Amino acid sequence: MSSHGPTGDELIGIGETAARFGLAGSTLRYWEERGLISPAERRGRWRRYGPRELHRIGLIQLWRDTGLMSLDEIAAVLAGTVRDRTWRSVVLGRLEMIEEQQRRLAAAKEHLEHFLTCPDEHPADNCPVLREMTDVRLARQSA
Template structure:
């Protein structure tokens, strides 16, 4: 990884600024991720000194936000850009993401319920003989038939 004067590297110091290598290490990211975010317009270095990208407190905060939203909100970079750039529809993007997460939670809860039933089903071959699973699949085929005839 590259180092910079700001991190005690080659020449000079820039108080409070971190080079791309130090900034990436601070967040456990690859330098290439920060460069990519810069190309996408999500991130700008505070200072470009010679060939060095130097990041200050505001940019480090922005890196942290991008990382947090990618990891916890499963947000796309486009959605993150809307929030960071104060685009007029950023609230809609966040609300849509919440809706998608809630739908995913419903699907995961249903999957968990089915798997828990499989563990408790007394039949040795529940896929073939479990009456609850048969009812579930019969209901699914009835749903498809209703949609096709509607």
């Protein structure tokens, strides 16, 4: 077996598969229950995975960790289309959510950077910029 994974028809068990991805075996079983993966071979309780399944597990982990996708979103992308919702619309929805998070993080960063550089010794009480920020927020909430 190569260090990069099984080749050809080689299959590996759930324990080794889970270890290679830094996952618990229960995670793989849960993903199977959710229909996200299925073993290449199953004999009784024993599950074995090949290159195709390893790729799919890697995609799920990648999308969950770096794409911040939920398992429902991942299931929809893997299925292609679910209830008139295409995988593209799922990905576009996730991108919109990430962009909103980026806007909120940029605003938080700006606020905190100002807080650190405010010349007033007690900026929470006396900073005019922070006072303006809270006044704008209050006006927005009251509207």
